[in-house]
Amino acid sequence: MPTVIPGSFEQTLLGLTKGALLLLFFLHLLFSIILVRQTKTMTEVIEARISPVIFLVSIVHLIASGAVFLGTLLFF
Amino acid sequence: MPDIFVSPPTPAAAVSDTKKPSAAASSVSTSLPIGHHPFGHMFGTFHSMPRGLRFESQQEDETIILFLRQHWITNLPWILASILLVIVPTFLFPLLTTFQILPDWTPSGFITVIVFGWYLASFSYIFVNFILWYFTVGIVTNERVIDIEFVNILNKKTSETRITKIEDVTERTAGFIRGVFDYGDVYVQTAATATEFHFLAVPHPVEVVKVINQLMENVEDRGGV
Numbered sequence: 001m002p003t004v005i006p007g008s009f010e011q012t013l014l015g016l017t018k019g020a021l022l023l024l025f026f027l028h029l030l031f032s033i034i035l036v037r038q039t040k041t042m043t044e045v046i047e048a049r050i051s052p053v054i055f056l057v058s059i060v061h062l063i064a065s066g067a068v069f070l071g072t073l074l075f076f
Numbered sequence: 077m078p079d080i081f082v083s084p085p086t087p088a089a090a091v092s093d094t095k096k097p098s099a100a101a102s103s104v105s106t107s108l109p110i111g112h113h114p115f116g117h118m119f120g121t122f123h124s125m126p127r128g129l130r131f132e133s134q135q136e137d138e139t140i141i142l143f144l145r146q147h148w149i150t151n152l153p154w155i156l157a158s159i160l161l162v163i164v165p166t167f168l169f170p171l172l173t174t175f176q177i178l179p180d181w182t183p184s185g186f187i188t189v190i191v192f193g194w195y196l197a198s199f200s201y202i203f204v205n206f207i208l209w210y211f212t213v214g215i216v217t218n219e220r221v222i223d224i225e226f227v228n229i230l231n232k233k234t235s236e237t238r239i240t241k242i243e244d245v246t247e248r249t250a251g252f253i254r255g256v257f258d259y260g261d262v263y264v265q266t267a268a269t270a271t272e273f274h275f276l277a278v279p280h281p282v283e284v285v286k287v288i289n290q291l292m293e294n295v296e297d298r299g300g301v
Contacts, residue, residue, distance in 0.1 A: 047130040
């Protein structure tokens, strides 16, 4: 059985976990950008009175996605 | 020909800010309440003569007679899934800490990041499902029938045909749930080969067929103009 230096395995695992989470949140950020664009298109196709609110929600979703990505990058 | 459906009188104040419907549109109405919400009932699934609603290619003299979405009951699967997604972390994460499933060296911020990520993904799921339902609509105007379908977030399909080109309109309501909630599919067959519109799972399909048939008769009475 190979010798494991105490702490190094945990360090590696944490690094991999952080990397995977960052990748996931980055992909979600891209998805959020596409969602904003598509929501804009949708609200132009159907102009209801609630359309600006739906567009605003997509913007808030994008901001939240960016915040979670940055939060993970900086504090985790 | 007598009108099959007669619209109830609407308050003058409610219609003052809207364009008056065209002659053809005003001769077709439904037995259901018309424009009964000043905001066109934002989340409604069956609007007759809606106010405050427009679509991209709508012409100046074109009046929306029916504005249809899938019946709200069709949203039940994703709504239930969403409720589960929201509830699960409240049980899952306390269990993880109580039974010490996570190793001791797990950073304190790990759970926080996972919870934020979970709720972000859950919100995305809810929002995407909602907008796909909200913006997938069937529209019947005094001139055209339009089917706007968002299959997924990147896939939009729009079909339209003029009332004069419609040959046959049929509806299909099959199953217990559809019978109870009065919703079904409406198929509009046009003169063009293999061109068929379908409004899937729309409320009051019989009413929709009646309105389209009446519009077709109106057009025939006017000499197919």
